[in-house]
Amino acid sequence: MLKASVKKYNAEKNKGKYYQNVSLHKEIAFQYSYPRLDVAVSKGLNHLLKSPFCAHPKTGKICVPIDPMNCEKFSPKKVPTLSDLVEDIDRLGREREKEGGGKERDKEKGWKGTRLQPYVKFFQNSFLIPMQKEIRASLVKNNGVSHDEEMF
Incomplete structure (x- = not known):
């Protein structure tokens, strides 16, 4: 047994x-x-997992969107920092002064010409523009309204 x-x-x-x-x-x-989700992620709206283009408080590195199709090429050590952006903006200001551009011309550039440019373009092309098209299609379908101007 x-x-x-x-x-x-x-x-x-x-x-x-x-x-x-x-x-x-x-x-x-x-x-x-x-991703690791914890209390800090859930309670704060500006947590790096939620907000692209915010700065990490300790390192000064900018949170940037990552292309999932090329994620193996991404290096967190190469993302722009606040110091990098200050350098870029100062350099652009000097270049514009040499060209004779005024303050109005400075305002129109914003992130263009900085190290953030490729990340902002990726965010626009992969997220904002498709979302805009989806919202526009939904508005047309539900309300019969068409908006030709860009939302973003």
């Missing part, structure tokens, strides 16, 4: 290990694939 019980126990024990291992693989993939 004891041998039968041990045999049955071992069969059940091994059966459970298989299912535990399948679950374990999924849990490991989940842990390493998804």
Whole structure:
């Protein structure tokens, strides 16, 4: 009787290990694939996981959107910092003064010509413009209204 019980126990024990291992693989993939969400993410609107183009308070690095199709080429060490942007804006100001441009011309540039430019363009092309088209299509469908001007 004891041998039968041990045999049955071992069969059940091994059966459970298989299912535990399948679950374990999924849990490991989940842990390493998804962003870490904690209290700081949930309570603050300006957390880096929520807000593109905000600055990290300790490093001064700018939070930038990442192209998922080229994420292996992304290096967090190469993102622009606040100091980089100040340098870029100062350089652009000097260049515009040499060209004879005034303050109005400075205002129209904004992020253009800074190290943020490729990230802003990516954000516009991959998120803002498609969202604008979707909203516009929804407005036309629901209200029969067409807006030709750009929303963003």
